[in-house]
Amino acid sequence: MEHDHSYKLLFSHREMMADLLRGFVPAAWVQAVDLDTLERVPSNHISDDLRERDDDILWRVRWQDGWLYIYLLVEFQSTVYRYMAVRLMTYEGLLYEGLLRSQQPLPQRQLPPVVPIVLYNGRRPWTAPLDIAALIADAPGGVVIPKPSLPYLLLDVGRYAEADLAPLRNLVAALFRLENSRTPAEIQQVLGMLITWLREPAQESLRRAFTVWLRRVLLPARLPTVFIPEVQELVEVQAMLAERVVEWTQEWKEEGLRAGLQQGLQQGLAAERALLLRQAGIRFGATCVTALEPLLAGCEDTALLADIGEWIITSASETALLAHVRGSLGA
Numbered sequence: 001m002e003h004d005h006s007y008k009l010l011f012s013h014r015e016m017m018a019d020l021l022r023g024f025v026p027a028a029w030v031q032a033v034d035l036d037t038l039e040r041v042p043s044n045h046i047s048d049d050l051r052e053r054d055d056d057i058l059w060r061v062r063w064q065d066g067w068l069y070i071y072l073l074v075e076f077q078s079t080v081y082r083y084m085a086v087r088l089m090t091y092e093g094l095l096y097e098g099l100l101r102s103q104q105p106l107p108q109r110q111l112p113p114v115v116p117i118v119l120y121n122g123r124r125p126w127t128a129p130l131d132i133a134a135l136i137a138d139a140p141g142g143v144v145i146p147k148p149s150l151p152y153l154l155l156d157v158g159r160y161a162e163a164d165l166a167p168l169r170n171l172v173a174a175l176f177r178l179e180n181s182r183t184p185a186e187i188q189q190v191l192g193m194l195i196t197w198l199r200e201p202a203q204e205s206l207r208r209a210f211t212v213w214l215r216r217v218l219l220p221a222r223l224p225t226v227f228i229p230e231v232q233e234l235v236e237v238q239a240m241l242a243e244r245v246v247e248w249t250q251e252w253k254e255e256g257l258r259a260g261l262q263q264g265l266q267q268g269l270a271a272e273r274a275l276l277l278r279q280a281g282i283r284f285g286a287t288c289v290t291a292l293e294p295l296l297a298g299c300e301d302t303a304l305l306a307d308i309g310e311w312i313i314t315s316a317s318e319t320a321l322l323a324h325v326r327g328s329l330g331a
Contacts, residue, residue: 006213013206014038023170037062066107069114071234085132088116089150108290121157
């Protein structure tokens with residue numbers, strides 16, 4: 001929840017939305033709008049149902065003789081939500097209802113276009129369909145039934161490479177680089193640029209938003225066991241990192257080593273279980289593999305796995321082997 005609120009705080013600033021569009025929305029309409037006219041949508045333009053959502057950010061920008069609405073949905077799920085397109089279609093409908101109720105003038109009595117954007121920073125790549133049409137089944141027998149189409153733009157933070165982000169003088173690129181950082185030195189490098197870019201007094205609010213996100217979200221996630229003092233400015237974060245870089249770098253390395261060892265252990269256990277299943281298949285056939293696989297699935301006892309390897313060789317029958325394994329596992 002802290003992550004959601006801090007992102008909303010960041011993208012409530014016009015500079016962030018402008019850089020998001022300039023740097024990460026490869027569409028011709030971005031060149032046709034006047035980014036200086038970007039403004040947050042007044043709450044009276046939004047339906048009550050939509051207004052209650054805390055993690056959504058709605059902007060509009062002047063486009064030709066009317067407004068273009070940009071609906072930024074900030075998602076911080078650890079898993080991919082397959083039906084995101086359905087959610088977005090609902091929100092777009094609620095937005096249009098709110099606009100109609102507000103009795104705003106509509107040029108030629110037409111609704112304004114809406115650009116839905118999903119900003120996702122989960123670890124797994126996003127695999128959900130990017131258009132609701134892909135979620136709707138075809139009618140049987142070759143009957144053609146029209147499907148609604150509502151594509152959305154996905155910004156998957158973890159899929160942007162450092163080599164592509166580093167050359168950009170772009171606030172959102174800096175945010176993505178911080179999200180993908182792995183060492184205190186990488187954070188310090190990006191921080192130095194942000195301090196230079198946001199040095200004007202008029203940018204105090206945005207500096208503060210970055211500081212809050214670093215202090216409450218990014219650094220605690222990277223260093224869960226380290227106390228992080230309260231800071232008010234980006235330069236204070238930079239100074240804090242400089243003072244404690246040796247301690248924090250060691251913490252980073254130890255955390256990475258622990259994660260690496262755990263991953264290596266899991267990979268080794270998976271390989272050992274796969275070898276046992278292969279041996280059981282050679283000795284007793286496919287039915288034995290089918291019965292043995294779910295028994296081994298949760299086993300992380302290396303000594304027991306070694307015993308099972310011996311039982312595969314010495315058991316007189318499949319039944320005897322499975323009895324040994326079930327008895328040892330209490331299954």
